[in-house]
Amino acid sequence: MAKDTSAYDVLFTPIKIGSKTLKNRFYQVPHCIGAGTNYPGFQMAHRGVKAEGGWGAINTEQCSIHPECDDTLRITARIWDEGDVRNLRPMVDYIHKNDALAGCELFYAGVHAPGLETRTIARGPSQYNADFATVPGCPGFTYNHEADEDEIKRLQQHYADAASRARDAGFDIVDLYGAHAYGPMQWLNPYYNKRTDKYGGSFENRARFWIETLEKIREAVGDDLAVVTRCSVDTLYGGAGVEIGEDGLKFIEMASPYVDLWNVNIGDIAEWGEDAGPSRFYQSGHQNDWVRFVKQATDKPVVSVGRYVDAEKMLEVINTGVVDIIGAARPSIADPFLPNKIKEGRIEDIRTCIGCNVCISRWEMGGVPFICTQNATAGEEYRRGWHPEKFEPAKSDKDVLVVGAGPAGSECARVLLERGYTVHIVDDREKVGGYVNDVATLPGLGEWGYHRDYREIQLDKLLKKNKGSQLALGQKRMTADDILNYGATRVILATGATWSTVGFNHMTQEPIPGADASLPHVLTPEQVFEGKKKVGKRVMIINYDPYYWAPSIAEKFARAGHEVTIASVCGVGAYMDFTLEGPNVQRMLRDLGIKVLGETGCSRVEEGRVELFDIYGEGHKREYKGTGQLPRRENNTNQWHECDTVILITARRSNDGLFREIKARKDEWEKNGIEDVFVIGDAEAPRIIADATFDGHRLAREIEDESPQHQKPFKREQKIWGVPYNPGENPDLEWRL
Ligand code: ADP
Ligand code: SF4
Numbered sequence: 001m002a003k004d005t006s007a008y009d010v011l012f013t014p015i016k017i018g019s020k021t022l023k024n025r026f027y028q029v030p031h032c033i034g035a036g037t038n039y040p041g042f043q044m045a046h047r048g049v050k051a052e053g054g055w056g057a058i059n060t061e062q063c064s065i066h067p068e069c070d071d072t073l074r075i076t077a078r079i080w081d082e083g084d085v086r087n088l089r090p091m092v093d094y095i096h097k098n099d100a101l102a103g104c105e106l107f108y109a110g111v112h113a114p115g116l117e118t119r120t121i122a123r124g125p126s127q128y129n130a131d132f133a134t135v136p137g138c139p140g141f142t143y144n145h146e147a148d149e150d151e152i153k154r155l156q157q158h159y160a161d162a163a164s165r166a167r168d169a170g171f172d173i174v175d176l177y178g179a180h181a182y183g184p185m186q187w188l189n190p191y192y193n194k195r196t197d198k199y200g201g202s203f204e205n206r207a208r209f210w211i212e213t214l215e216k217i218r219e220a221v222g223d224d225l226a227v228v229t230r231c232s233v234d235t236l237y238g239g240a241g242v243e244i245g246e247d248g249l250k251f252i253e254m255a256s257p258y259v260d261l262w263n264v265n266i267g268d269i270a271e272w273g274e275d276a277g278p279s280r281f282y283q284s285g286h287q288n289d290w291v292r293f294v295k296q297a298t299d300k301p302v303v304s305v306g307r308y309v310d311a312e313k314m315l316e317v318i319n320t321g322v323v324d325i326i327g328a329a330r331p332s333i334a335d336p337f338l339p340n341k342i343k344e345g346r347i348e349d350i351r352t353c354i355g356c357n358v359c360i361s362r363w364e365m366g367g368v369p370f371i372c373t374q375n376a377t378a379g380e381e382y383r384r385g386w387h388p389e390k391f392e393p394a395k396s397d398k399d400v401l402v403v404g405a406g407p408a409g410s411e412c413a414r415v416l417l418e419r420g421y422t423v424h425i426v427d428d429r430e431k432v433g434g435y436v437n438d439v440a441t442l443p444g445l446g447e448w449g450y451h452r453d454y455r456e457i458q459l460d461k462l463l464k465k466n467k468g469s470q471l472a473l474g475q476k477r478m479t480a481d482d483i484l485n486y487g488a489t490r491v492i493l494a495t496g497a498t499w500s501t502v503g504f505n506h507m508t509q510e511p512i513p514g515a516d517a518s519l520p521h522v523l524t525p526e527q528v529f530e531g532k533k534k535v536g537k538r539v540m541i542i543n544y545d546p547y548y549w550a551p552s553i554a555e556k557f558a559r560a561g562h563e564v565t566i567a568s569v570c571g572v573g574a575y576m577d578f579t580l581e582g583p584n585v586q587r588m589l590r591d592l593g594i595k596v597l598g599e600t601g602c603s604r605v606e607e608g609r610v611e612l613f614d615i616y617g618e619g620h621k622r623e624y625k626g627t628g629q630l631p632r633r634e635n636n637t638n639q640w641h642e643c644d645t646v647i648l649i650t651a652r653r654s655n656d657g658l659f660r661e662i663k664a665r666k667d668e669w670e671k672n673g674i675e676d677v678f679v680i681g682d683a684e685a686p687r688i689i690a691d692a693t694f695d696g697h698r699l700a701r702e703i704e705d706e707s708p709q710h711q712k713p714f715k716r717e718q719k720i721w722g723v724p725y726n727p728g729e730n731p732d733l734e735w736r737l
Helices: 006-012 040-052 082-097 149-169 203-221 244-258 311-319 330-334 338-343 358-365 407-418 446-465 480-484 525-530 549-559 582-591 657-664 689-702
Strands: 015-017 020-022 026-028 057-064 101-107 173-178 226-234 261-266 302-304 325-328 400-403 423-426 470-472 490-493 497-499 538-543 563-568 595-597 600-606 609-614 639-642 645-649 652-654 676-679
Touching: 006 311, 006 338, 040 057, 040 082, 057 082, 057 173, 082 101, 082 149, 101 149, 101 226, 149 173, 149 203, 173 203, 203 226, 203 244, 226 244, 244 261, 311 325, 325 330, 400 407, 407 423, 407 446, 407 689, 446 470, 446 689, 480 657, 490 657, 497 525, 525 549, 525 645, 538 549, 549 563, 549 582, 549 645, 563 600, 657 676
Parallel strands: 026 057, 026 325, 057 101, 101 173, 173 226, 226 261, 261 302, 302 325, 400 423, 400 490, 423 470, 490 676, 538 563, 538 645, 563 595
Antiparallel strands: 015 020, 497 652, 600 609, 609 639
């Protein structure tokens, strides 16, 4: 019997936006994926799959209106000319085929795009340099030019022309992008706008550029398209900038006659993690305290974001009048079929976004396609032909043993089961999820447990359907003999990785003398989670890792009352600048009094003390000393620091011993009925959860391939010299489901 989902009817009630009708309340707001207009297949397939999954409207990422807005090295879309129009059309067509609306976000970054390819200089209300790191790690690098009135008209015309081109491409919506301190926000915001003419000073003057631009866009496209504007209603500068109670609501009221829909959020670009809040710091709906006022100032519909993943919360924000439409970027990436799953009452099948912002990290670092920790198919829809909900049936009845149910093993088993294989999964832990079970206990990372939960639930469902398959948890560790005698045709080792117990690290590719986690005063992160060793008052973290481990473990012990120092060769949590967790992680370290010794390596560990050195100190210059050896790591900057407990976060090492032993006993395979043995995830090479998950997924999709251990080539969207490139007309490049 079909489930009664009438409780969710509100979410599936159509709503008018200008001349267009949004068929439901699910709106994929603009978000970057790394496709731009140079990867039209990627752009089309990723957005198209969401249309298939029930999203009512799907937008491009920020789509530059003119070469004066050149975001290179980050990949964003462009609508500069007919070529871009052609490259965006397949996305629009795919969305239309699935009965959804397609939107184009009109993007002019001003100073926040570095112009590295076109070498143009952006225009703005005044001259300033970017508070955003236009080049990763380098805020203040890019400057603009103050526009005069002729240039204001020219810029507004660029917007109008781009809107006309968006109509040519078939879009239903154009969104004048004024959030994240882009485009017209720089004119409204007195933080940037220091003019004294009719475009600066009073609120009315600062709003003039935005209003006039909306008028120009409307003149260009009339009612053929819905005109939306994306606006940060509070820039969160605390007393400066745009505040909701002041210019924010005043602007909504003033500009309402010119728009068909308000797309609102909070924050700026320099710290846009306040908008795309990582789960470490922000729960779902964290923008509601600001957004809830918007509807008081307008009679136009309102869409906003806040990592809405839960259907009940979605209903609540609509029913209490916070918004009319649920906007989403990350939830739509983690599960492109979120709307359909709600509609069908398949709540337990939703792949909930964990709020890790690894997707965003790829745009932030620049130039690479995005990935998702939860959804291994994100970004792979076109080039590998992976559909998030469809799987090719098994091509044989060969059964598979998967050892290890961490991110790689559990995802691999899930996809193999979806394909109809008989799968046995064995793990010595009591729970599916591998080390995610530990990570999710770290401060602020509880929501990362959704990664495990999704796979746990799906495995349970699939195992019930798939007779002969089984999940065996809490088992004794399997040995090579156990595996050889198991009786499986294919064996997949997903046995993970472990932090080095001797301080092996990338600076020396050697252990640290004296570092030995078999001693009572030295711990690895795994031993921290085991909780068997006593941790003293003064904790010294020796850190060679750029991601969340050192700050998270430091936070854990600082909150428990320990005095924590991190000696770190790299920026503590450096990668978290890309996941937008960086600024608040740095604040957390300061708030908790965690001492950070930067650019500091460790040359020796002894009981009660560690010897540290300045990595740029004397003796470390990369000069050839005629010895044929790497530069020495000991010098006169070495200093002893006292501590009670040392935690080694230096390098991870694959648990590949089992794989290597079984490979070495290849001559025993045949008599045991084994045809193939593979190693995946961290056991092959340590990596982030997203990539281990991807690897498990990939092997399950490609297991019948000629050499499944090694990746199958994917379709490249490459400009080829002398060959006219048009995926719409070239069947080899065409996206098919
Ligand atoms: P990945 O991210 O690659 O999936 P994890 O470390 O999260 O790696 O997962 C590996 C899982 O395999 C862990 O749950 C671990 O307990 C389990 N495991 C490792 N070796 C064995 C073994 N020999 N027998 C059974 N389970 C194992
Ligand atoms: Fe969510 Fe993380 Fe996937 Fe981004 S990468 S959509 S934050 S689960």
